[in-house]
Amino acid sequence: MFKPVPVAIGLRYLRAKRRNGFISFISLASILGIALGVTALITTLAVMSGFQREIRDRMLQMAAHATVSGYGEPLQDWQRAVKVALEDKRVDGAAPYIEKISLILSANSQPAMLRGVVPAQEDKVSVLGQKLVQGKLADLQPGSFRIVLGRELAVWLGVSVGDDVLVALDDFRSSPVGGVQTMKRFKVSGIFEAGYNEFDKGLAVVNLQDLQRLLRMGDGVTGVRLKMHDMDQAFDVARDLATKLQAGDPRSGFRVSDWTQDNANLFRALKMEKTVMAILLSLIVAMGAFNLVSSQVMLVTDKQADIAILRTLGLTPRQVMQVFMVQGSLIGIIGTVSGVLGGILLTLNLDRILKGIEAVFGVQLLPEDVYYITGLPTDLQASDVGTIACVALVMAFLATLYPAWRAARTAPAEALRYE
Structure with missing residues (x-):
């Protein structure tokens, strides 16, 4: 050659x-x-x-791929937001949520994110139900004021299923003697282990309606959590949903975020x-x-x-x-x-x-x-x-x-x- x-x-x-x-x-x-x-x-x-x-x-097992929330105020018409989201073929699941910073007290105290969810819809956007090592997500019934804790959080607080914890929220209401911090006693009904420290030591889950009552939000929620078939499309899908909701109610504003923004650092x-x-x-x-x-x-x-x-x-x-x-x-x-x-x-x-x-x-x-x-x-x-x-x-x-x-x-x- x-x-x-x-x-x-x-x-x-x-x-x-x-x-x-x-x-x-x-x-x-x-x-x-x-x-x-x-x-x-x-x-x-x-x-x-x-x-x-x-x-x-x-991280994404417990966190949403994207969220659409009210801009500066609770999202009231969340049922419509869920319906519009599920009409998009790129969306695998949608569910409302409330998130509020709290301080959980027992033998010790620990700040944690308190998340209100609808137990029947939570499986559509996360694997929380599959990560429970004790108890069931269905035990979070409205009015029962029960709470599910991460394993490390429960160990730090020194509690197990059946024990009570005191939840203090960064929310104050007026009274004759001045501002009073919102506090409520919850019974531990379950413990989960996600294998991610941010959730295992920094997340507590309660029923959505219980948290609405504590915060006097009426039927409002923080926003709607979305799960995508393709997580890389999260921001585009959430933005499209916000645009559709804005068209239905021009006076409302919406804030869109996805998993890359929430965990950018x-x-x-x-x-x-x-x-x-x-x-x-x-x-x-x-x-x-x-x-x-x-x-x-x-x-x-x-x-x-x-x-x-x-x-x-x-x-x-x-x-x-x-x-x-x-x-x-x-x-x-x-x-x-x-x-x-x-x-x-x-x-x-x-x-x-x-x-x-x-x-x-x-x-x-x-x-x-x-x-x-x-x-x-x-x-x-x-x-x-x-x-x-x-x-x-x-x-x-x-x-x-x-x-x-x-x-x-x-x-x-x-x-x-x-x-």
Whole structure:
């Protein structure tokens, strides 16, 4: 098969045994350095993406994909809002809610978000009913003034099912002696465990009508929670719903938020952490590229006579440059491909490797009571793998430019003088 002369010579140099074995060792070190860097990058970013997905999924099990609430005042016509939302095919479920900051008191005290829900509709927008480890969501009957607590919140308060807690709201009513804080005693009827600290220690759930009575809201609610078939469409769907409600009542204002806005700081921090880690681990690939520069410079020095002979046979400086660029780029390609394959295989088997290490050394690297997970989550994304491979190839290509340019400047007469 026909090959261009620079390509044929470059391939020949890659396969040929060299007189200086140290150059071959440096070339092998370059391949290993690039491969290890790519492997480490792919595996690390897959683990970080896995943790990010795990946090997002656990958070969205209990939180709404999007909410539509009244602007500055309770949403009164929430039945119509739910009806309009369910007419949208992108919406999987809709339910009203009330949220109010509260202080829950028992043996200890703990601030928590008090959420009023309709038990029969809550399963449409969250998995609260499935996360109950004690009691039933259906026990939250109107007028019963019962409450469901997160497990960590219940432990901190020192209560269990059947005990009473005192709920103090940041709501005051006037009385002959001045402002009186709204307080009510609730009976604990259930305990849930979501596996996410924000909910397990910071959320308490009561019946919607009970909270309406305490806050004297009438039939008003804070808003409507939405669950989507595709969570990435959350903001667009909520905005469309607010527009439809606004058209039906032009005097009303609505506020729209989605899960990315409600947790913007968390996801921004996770993204920043992933980016910084990628930059730091890219230095491993850069070290491999520097080794490639060293090996190519030494190769050019070792091949001075060969370069001179090629020049006398008619090879132009540009073609000489292409010879060493081909040879160096092939080293980069081999290292990158090896690293991509190694990274994919390591990521896919990382959980098994972790369990093997735990079994051999008798340790638990990820205790469930600390991390709320039973394994090492990974999320191997094609975009990350592609980006890492492209960065490694670009680094390898740039590393060949100076040695190849130096080879092109070799003077044939000077190189052959002492041969």
